Amino acid sequence: MGRQASVTIEHVKTAVAALRAEGNKVSSRAVREKLCNVGNMGTVSKLLQQCLGEKDNSPDSLRQLPPELQRAILGFADHQTDVARRQVAEELISCKQEMNDLAEDNQQLVATIEDLREQVMRATGDRATVEGRVAQALEELAGAREETAVERRAAETARVELAKLQLRLQALESLEVALREARAQYETQRSECARAVQAAAVLEAQKLALGEQVQELKGELANARADGDRLDKKIQALSDLLDKERATRAVIEREFAVASARSSEQPATERKERKPRGEQAALL
Numbered sequence: 001m002g003r004q005a006s007v008t009i010e011h012v013k014t015a016v017a018a019l020r021a022e023g024n025k026v027s028s029r030a031v032r033e034k035l036c037n038v039g040n041m042g043t044v045s046k047l048l049q050q051c052l053g054e055k056d057n058s059p060d061s062l063r064q065l066p067p068e069l070q071r072a073i074l075g076f077a078d079h080q081t082d083v084a085r086r087q088v089a090e091e092l093i094s095c096k097q098e099m100n101d102l103a104e105d106n107q108q109l110v111a112t113i114e115d116l117r118e119q120v121m122r123a124t125g126d127r128a129t130v131e132g133r134v135a136q137a138l139e140e141l142a143g144a145r146e147e148t149a150v151e152r153r154a155a156e157t158a159r160v161e162l163a164k165l166q167l168r169l170q171a172l173e174s175l176e177v178a179l180r181e182a183r184a185q186y187e188t189q190r191s192e193c194a195r196a197v198q199a200a201a202v203l204e205a206q207k208l209a210l211g212e213q214v215q216e217l218k219g220e221l222a223n224a225r226a227d228g229d230r231l232d233k234k235i236q237a238l239s240d241l242l243d244k245e246r247a248t249r250a251v252i253e254r255e256f257a258v259a260s261a262r263s264s265e266q267p268a269t270e271r272k273e274r275k276p277r278g279e280q281a282a283l284l
Helices: 009-022 028-034 041-053 067-263 268-283
Strands: none
Touching (some): 009 028, 009 041, 028 041, 028 067, 041 067
């Protein structure tokens, strides 16, 4: 239930003045209705009794007036007193009616209070249930927070791993470029290797041919060495013969020198006889 707005005595006075100006009967219910049902009946009734019980305080100056005016004033006062008595009697009747209304309202309030008590008891039970649910929800919230923290840590780890994978992917891209270049180089080298294999096959064939030629040359070299050995023997024999011839020539040259010296001393005839011998020695 919402809290009712407070009602002051000024509000009640204003409502009473409005009811009297309209010529309506002044009662707690009428005043409350005039106040748009603001406040409860007990408060409105209490304030209405306080408003009706107030009297105007006027200075006692009747003694200073003339007797005729005093009698007129007293007569007017009696008349007003009668009117006021009638109003009071009517107000008493209204108050009784209001008391009856208040009793009915009190019974309604008691019933309402009982209902409210039952609602409070149910609310208390519901509160205990809700508190249990809240406690369970708090436990679940704590567990969810822990799971969230774990998931956050896992997410951070996953982000780090993702960053590492991205770096690896970037490195792989450069490696792919290097791999493509290496493949191109490999293809080039393989083609060169194929050409080298072909050249090696050609060289092997040439090697075989050269081997055969080498074998032939080895045979020829062996023959040449044999011929060389024979030539060496011949040269050695010729060298020995040449040495002998040189020694013989030296002897002959000495003998010729001696003979020449002797011939210069002998006559010309003897020179003519010895001339063929000198020519024979020269030929030798």
